[in-house]
Amino acid sequence: MKYFHWTPAGWALLLVIARWQKIAEFLAGPLENKMLALVVLILIPVGIIIALKVTAIRKVESRRLQLAITTLMVLVGAAAFAPILAPYDPTHIIDLANAQTLAPSFAHPLGTDEFSRDLLSRMIYGARISLSIALLAITLSITLGTTLGMVAGLTGGVTDSAIMRSIDAALAIPRIVLLVVVLALWDRRDMMTIVLVLGLTGWFETARLARAEVLSLRDRNFVVAARASGVSNVKILWRHLLPNIAAPLVVTATLGVGQLILVEAGLSYLGLGVSVPTASWGSIIRDGRELLFQAPWIVTIPGFAIATTVMVFSTIGESVREALNPR
Amino acid sequence: MTATPILQVHNLSVAFETPRGVVHAVDDVSFDVARGETLGIVGESGCGKTVTALSLLKLIPQPPGRISQESRVLFDGVDVLSLEGEALRKIRGARVAMIFQDPVASLNPVLTIGEQIAETIRAHKPVSRAEAREQAILLLDRVGIPDPAHRYRSYPHQMSGGMLQRVMIAIALSCTPDVLVADEPTTALDVTIQAQILDLLRGIQDEYGMSLILITHDLGVIAEIADRVIVMYAGQVVEEAATETIFSQPAHPYTRGLIDSVPRVDQPQYQITAIPGSVPPASNWPSGCRFHPRCPYAWDRCETEPQLERSGSSSAVRCWLAVDTDKATE
Amino acid sequence: MTRAIVRRLYQSVLVMFVVATATFFLIHLAPGDPFTPSIESANFSQEIVAQQRRNFGLDQPAHIQYVRYLQQIATGNFGISFSQHRPVLDVFYDVIPNTIVLAIAAILIDFVTGMTVGVFQSTRKGSRVDSLLSAISLVLYSTPVFWFGLMLVLLFGVTLRWLPTAGAIDPVVYHSLSLPGQLWDRIRHLILPAATLGLIGAGGTARFQRSALLEVLAEDFVRTARAKGLRERTVVTVHALRNSLLSIITLFGLSLPALLSGAVLVETVFSWPGMGRLITDAVSSRDYPVITGAAIVSALLVVAGNLTADILYRFADPRTRTAQ
Numbered sequence: 001m002k003y004f005h006w007t008p009a010g011w012a013l014l015l016v017i018a019r020w021q022k023i024a025e026f027l028a029g030p031l032e033n034k035m036l037a038l039v040v041l042i043l044i045p046v047g048i049i050i051a052l053k054v055t056a057i058r059k060v061e062s063r064r065l066q067l068a069i070t071t072l073m074v075l076v077g078a079a080a081f082a083p084i085l086a087p088y089d090p091t092h093i094i095d096l097a098n099a100q101t102l103a104p105s106f107a108h109p110l111g112t113d114e115f116s117r118d119l120l121s122r123m124i125y126g127a128r129i130s131l132s133i134a135l136l137a138i139t140l141s142i143t144l145g146t147t148l149g150m151v152a153g154l155t156g157g158v159t160d161s162a163i164m165r166s167i168d169a170a171l172a173i174p175r176i177v178l179l180v181v182v183l184a185l186w187d188r189r190d191m192m193t194i195v196l197v198l199g200l201t202g203w204f205e206t207a208r209l210a211r212a213e214v215l216s217l218r219d220r221n222f223v224v225a226a227r228a229s230g231v232s233n234v235k236i237l238w239r240h241l242l243p244n245i246a247a248p249l250v251v252t253a254t255l256g257v258g259q260l261i262l263v264e265a266g267l268s269y270l271g272l273g274v275s276v277p278t279a280s281w282g283s284i285i286r287d288g289r290e291l292l293f294q295a296p297w298i299v300t301i302p303g304f305a306i307a308t309t310v311m312v313f314s315t316i317g318e319s320v321r322e323a324l325n326p327r
Numbered sequence: 328m329t330a331t332p333i334l335q336v337h338n339l340s341v342a343f344e345t346p347r348g349v350v351h352a353v354d355d356v357s358f359d360v361a362r363g364e365t366l367g368i369v370g371e372s373g374c375g376k377t378v379t380a381l382s383l384l385k386l387i388p389q390p391p392g393r394i395s396q397e398s399r400v401l402f403d404g405v406d407v408l409s410l411e412g413e414a415l416r417k418i419r420g421a422r423v424a425m426i427f428q429d430p431v432a433s434l435n436p437v438l439t440i441g442e443q444i445a446e447t448i449r450a451h452k453p454v455s456r457a458e459a460r461e462q463a464i465l466l467l468d469r470v471g472i473p474d475p476a477h478r479y480r481s482y483p484h485q486m487s488g489g490m491l492q493r494v495m496i497a498i499a500l501s502c503t504p505d506v507l508v509a510d511e512p513t514t515a516l517d518v519t520i521q522a523q524i525l526d527l528l529r530g531i532q533d534e535y536g537m538s539l540i541l542i543t544h545d546l547g548v549i550a551e552i553a554d555r556v557i558v559m560y561a562g563q564v565v566e567e568a569a570t571e572t573i574f575s576q577p578a579h580p581y582t583r584g585l586i587d588s589v590p591r592v593d594q595p596q597y598q599i600t601a602i603p604g605s606v607p608p609a610s611n612w613p614s615g616c617r618f619h620p621r622c623p624y625a626w627d628r629c630e631t632e633p634q635l636e637r638s639g640s641s642s643a644v645r646c647w648l649a650v651d652t653d654k655a656t657e
Numbered sequence: 658m659t660r661a662i663v664r665r666l667y668q669s670v671l672v673m674f675v676v677a678t679a680t681f682f683l684i685h686l687a688p689g690d691p692f693t694p695s696i697e698s699a700n701f702s703q704e705i706v707a708q709q710r711r712n713f714g715l716d717q718p719a720h721i722q723y724v725r726y727l728q729q730i731a732t733g734n735f736g737i738s739f740s741q742h743r744p745v746l747d748v749f750y751d752v753i754p755n756t757i758v759l760a761i762a763a764i765l766i767d768f769v770t771g772m773t774v775g776v777f778q779s780t781r782k783g784s785r786v787d788s789l790l791s792a793i794s795l796v797l798y799s800t801p802v803f804w805f806g807l808m809l810v811l812l813f814g815v816t817l818r819w820l821p822t823a824g825a826i827d828p829v830v831y832h833s834l835s836l837p838g839q840l841w842d843r844i845r846h847l848i849l850p851a852a853t854l855g856l857i858g859a860g861g862t863a864r865f866q867r868s869a870l871l872e873v874l875a876e877d878f879v880r881t882a883r884a885k886g887l888r889e890r891t892v893v894t895v896h897a898l899r900n901s902l903l904s905i906i907t908l909f910g911l912s913l914p915a916l917l918s919g920a921v922l923v924e925t926v927f928s929w930p931g932m933g934r935l936i937t938d939a940v941s942s943r944d945y946p947v948i949t950g951a952a953i954v955s956a957l958l959v960v961a962g963n964l965t966a967d968i969l970y971r972f973a974d975p976r977t978r979t980a981q
Binding site: 418421424429439450451 | 876878900
Binding site: 165166168169170171172173174175176177178180181182183184258262263265266269270271272282285289292293296299300302303306307308310311314315 | 668671672673675676679680683795796798799800801802803804805807808810811815914915916917918921922925926936937939940941943945948949951952955956959960963
């Protein structure tokens, strides 16, 4: 209970009281929102416990890490409970005829965009898009990369060279260019397409890592022994190798989320992200760039959000790495 | 000996701050080295020998290392530990030189061995590049490297460990130091090469008349080369005596244990006995006599810490048994 | 040595071959084919589309198409741009020099700043300056490059009005300027985009340089260098820095794709007439020959850069240079 603080708990309680009406709406609303919130509610304490366990064992300097985890929880919480927290409907255009950018004020803490849409609400819903895309895509690419890398490392020979040369080629094309090539083929740009494309173009480095780890483990005694006693390749992968390479994969995944958020933001900025009206942080910046002078807050605020999120993931990833191999 | 020792170490204590707490690697170590003398420092790995050696030239990285306020390393009367910058630099390599355990790791892989000798010469003497190069080639010749002019341009990866240790010795000799500190100079080498390197060290010591501090875990090396021996255990000096005395009448049970654990070719009937257990981690020295958990003669008095008791000019021992036998003979 | 380089050369060709093949499959995976008129390209005549189809041999069976495609690529024929009605290669000739100028300027800013800061930090490890600089480089490393560009535009272009924020030259006055004047005009236009790309990269480079140098400073031979009585400056520059340079060369090779990715975004922000700008324009006009061509050309740039880094490394490291 060392990490339970009364102050944030009090704020949370106040929030619940202040927005009970929205909560009631939320509970009556679509099932998927509630499922998402439930999953996140379970994930938050699990994440905190794992991170603190890892760092407690190795006694890593953990003040920065605690700050990062707290920030992450706030972000994830905001994303999951967007319908409750957002003061306005992010897509609602108040009055098209009188639509105008409003500077930050009491009614609109972060101001509005050119269609008078509340920026704070768009940011909260944007967190949802940006975070879910990054998290889903990293899951896909880590799974794919680990599987292919381990297969390449364990089988060797032609399969290995084929996979590795393809990876060399894929890594030679700059990520954004590769994404542009793939996305230009698609007319649909819903969230699943973006996740799929980001995941399918993001597994190369993970595969290299997994292969290298497998190669260094392959000739160790416990694998040789398992193989000698007739254990199948699949079983060796699953039971003997995967647990041993899990740690570096967790680090890669955490750092990868940050990179994916940057890439997704870049794509959205180019107009290749999730299609309107659903805003991600990158597309809010895209929408605001024409108004850079008149309404600089539209561009400025999402940038801070992106940088903060990426920093959070970098800090967590590096702390975990430090905890796993101290020097 | 009446002349002042070239090197005097007084109350040297070194601690390291680690994430797991403070580690006292070396605790109140004192010894002298006379001019021209060979002092052996012996002990198992992890007992503070290397940290002692590095402290002599203030080479302990601080932080995380911390040398206590009371520590003094007097070289020719000057406290090396109080020196900074240029003054310290002028002693390092010029007056006190060091060679290390692993010659492969101790030489820079991207510079030729010649450059690494010549830069030492140029760091201390006002000579031209060409002169430094000539001197370096002479040094390579002196330490027994064939075809030195050609080898000058070799990179470390092109030479064997034994040859590289010769290069390290050449670097150490480049400014004819007063003291040469050799930290496990033969440990990483093949047995046949070990003897050659020891011969070389002995030869140059005679030739240059310098003092040699030889740090090793190998009593055979000590017997062969040292005049006087310091035995270290768990960061402390536990015994100090002339080499013959150490082998004929070891006073500390640890010294006895070390001697008994060396196989003797000349006396095959001798039973080899290993010291049970291993050196405790420096973060957690035992209380009382630090050796008592492993000591076959331990008794209740060993729960309190014995002092290093001097007897005569060059002998000392840290053991309650020795104190009592002294008293018994009085 | 020579054999190793030849092997790397052969590998690079293989990589380019795989890139070309992958691009071919991407074209064929696409719904319909890239020359199917969509809303954006509907205003092009059927003849051009048919000509494109013939050009890429899309009327032929797949394996013949593939061989023809490789032949075309190998001779530098990427087809004809839909939007500009001229060979893609000609279009590339116009924009590639601009991208290379931007990339080189950015690399200079990136590595000069990053390495200086990293070296400075590692000689003062644990100090307050070190933590401050670490924080700054973490922020830069985490900042979206296009947003950083927009912020620089806001600060230097809009608020302070010090520097131009769009294009590579001032189209109004450029041609009336003297030669030095023209050069100065180009430099002024280059500053903001190059600084954006370079400083964002410098964040990562500084972090890398710091840890690489700290790692080398912990090596035994650095202790030897100190024990020899060398000046601390010599220890750091001659002994430590030179060794950490080897990892920096590797980093240079690895960071090229990321740099070009960043260039695509930065060129969009600053309307810089380079490859990136071309690609994003090509997307909105569905100019598929330009997009695939750009992918192949950028891969070629990366492969060439990696090859350079690899050869540099082999020359810088005597262990590979003089190995038998």
